Amino acid sequence: MxxxxxxxxxxxxxxxxxxxxxxxxxxxxxxxxxxxxxxxxxxxxxxxxxxPGLIDPHVHMELDLGFATSCDDFYKGSVAAVRGGVTTLIDFLAPIENETEITAAFDSRLNLAKECVTDYAMHATLGNFKGDVVRLIESVKQLGMNSVKVFTTYSESNRMVSDQVLTQLLDQEIVTMVHAEDDRLVDSEWQEIATYESSRPLDAELSALKNLLLKQGRGTLYVVHVSSGSGVKLLAGRDRVVIESCPHYFYLTKDSFKGEYGGLYLLAPPLRNNAEREKLNKAIENVYTIGTDHCPFTKSEKLETRSAKSIPKGIGSIQYSFLLMYDRFGEQVIEKMSRHVAEVFRLKGKGxxxxxxxxxxxxxxPLGETLVESDVETEDYSVYEGMKLKxxxxxxxxxxxxxxxxxxxxxxxxxxxxxxxxxxxxxxxxx
Ligand SMILES: [Zn+2]
Missing domain, CATH: 2.30.40.10 (Urease, subunit C, domain 1)
Structure with missing residues (x-):
């Protein structure tokens, strides 16, 4: 029986x-x-x-930015996730600067994640790391992770990885996840919301990607949230390079930043122009995984200030990620949101x-229809509100x-x- x-x-x-x-x-x-x-x-x-239950490789529950915390804790965020068919989330440990900090970072994140109604895995995250890369990787693996995330930007908050550490990491047998924006081309002081995209321009992404390809070593390079069709083109077809993108880059453009509610859409990297969005849609085959970068803030938090610099960056809508991608691309998105993620991050029995x-x-x-509503349990708005999805x-x-x-x-x-x-x-x- x-x-x-x-x-x-x-x-x-x-x-x-x-x-x-x-x-x-x-x-x-x-x-x-x-x-x-x-x-x-x-x-x-x-x-x-x-x-197959979906695996979201990129979420930020209860992310503490110092001046704001993303409004989905692991419970609320994972409830939204299961409404969207997601059964495993991969979140990030807080950035560390030395390998000796990793156990504490792991323990405190795992403690928050206990509330999760989905299964979960973690990526290690580096800030301005000054420790020993080889010892770091040993600890990362011992704790059950095979990925380390770094930023090539955010020098203003001391989170930027050095060239030396980045090169060493890319030569390790591990997945190096990179938030790729060339810090020299980013203006973190930018105030105007309508023109926010200019402060983190496409050239910043492309420049960082070119630099990464020059540094590629024996490990796997995983570029998180590639925001543009040109970015995908640059990375496509290369060995041991994994391209992740997010639903919002397929759907929305920088025009959303204009007008009274522009602040609601602020995130990094920013939404691009329509030509880049269209190019990205045409390049779906080269995108290996879809992550949401789920990091919602409430409407009031997003609209409280009129300065782009002070608005917490990030949006939500994890419960609509599959529907958004399926509506546009059909069955080909299933594996990008399940098996591919399990393989890259070696999640046995998943995907x-x-x-x-x-x-x-x-x-x-498949014959049903879903109307995107403002997310009741989580943030109180959705950038896709009112959309009817297949x-x-x-x-x-x-x-x-x-x-x-x-x-x-x-x-x-x-x-x-x-x-x-x-x-x-x-x-x-x-x-
Ligand atoms: Zn992220």
Whole structure:
């Protein structure tokens, strides 16, 4: 007798849809079958797609900027995530300047993440690092991470990585995640909201990317939130270079910064012009992962000041990330938001529907429609408000249990997922 049988759905396995049933025992997918098996519970999924639980590689819950804190804590943010089909989040440790600080940074972030209703993993983050890179990487791996994030900008808040540390990192067998903007071309004192994009121009991104390619070593270079089509073109087709972009760069342009509510859209890197946005849309095939950079602030926090410099940068809408991407690009976005992320960050048992993998999945009605509303549980606005998107996320399952079922959130708690991989355990077999 099995625990659960999902029947009648169109199941996304190995990059295609199969009309098969999924057998789940405990937290794990134990079989795919075309027969009816005995199970304690059966769920009819006719008319629905069954998709792998999404992994958002880039979120900032309860991010303390010093003068403001992003308004989604791990609980609220992860509730929004499961409404969007996301079952694993990857957040960031606070920036450190020496490897001796990493355990404290890890412990304090993990303590906040206990509230998460999804599973979660972490990236280490460096500020103006002055320690020992090799020892740092050892500690990072011991703590179950395979990624380190650095900034090539934010010198004003002492978060910029030195050229020397960056070069050393890129030569380590690890994923070096880079926020790529050339600090020399960024004006962090910029006040005017309408013209905010000029303070962090496209050239700053492109210059930083060119510099990174010159420094590339033996490791994997993962460029976070590439904001432009030109940026993607520059990086495309290179070995061990992973390109991440975010839904907002596909949808919005710098024109949003104009007018009374321009402050609501402020984030870094900024939204670009329409030509760059269109070029990015055409280059979707070269974008390997989609992260949201989920970092919401409330409407009042965003509109409180009329100075671009003082507005906390970041936006939310994690619950709409899949719908936004699916509406525009269809099925090709599924793996960019699941398997690709699991592979890059070596999250075993995550990111695909396969025998032996965690039963992380969501039920998706492709014929449904979703109206983007202001996000009630999280920030009180959405930059996509009023948009009608194709499809509807019906329910989301984390390790064999529904964490969101027809809109209702269950009392569950997520788990820290260590980065490791044992390929053999995740092969899929159709019986
Ligand atoms: Zn970010």
């Amino acid at each position: 099995h625990d659960l049988l999902l029947t009648g759905g169109r199941v996304y396995v190995d990059g295609r849809f199969e009309d098969i049933n999924i057998v789940i025992d405990g937290e794990t997918i134990t079989a795919f079958t075309r027969e009816t098996k005995e199970a304690k519970k059966k769920l009819d999924c006719h008319g629905l797609m069954i998709l 695909k529907l396969a025998e032996g993998c965690d039963a992380d999945l969501f039920l998706f009605d 499809g509807r996320i019906v329910s989301t399952m984390l390790r064999g249990k529904f964490v969101m079922e027809a809109g209702k959130i269950a009392e569950t708690s997520g788990r820290y997922i260590r980065s490791e991989c044992d390929e053999g355990a995740c092969s899929s077999t159709i019986l």
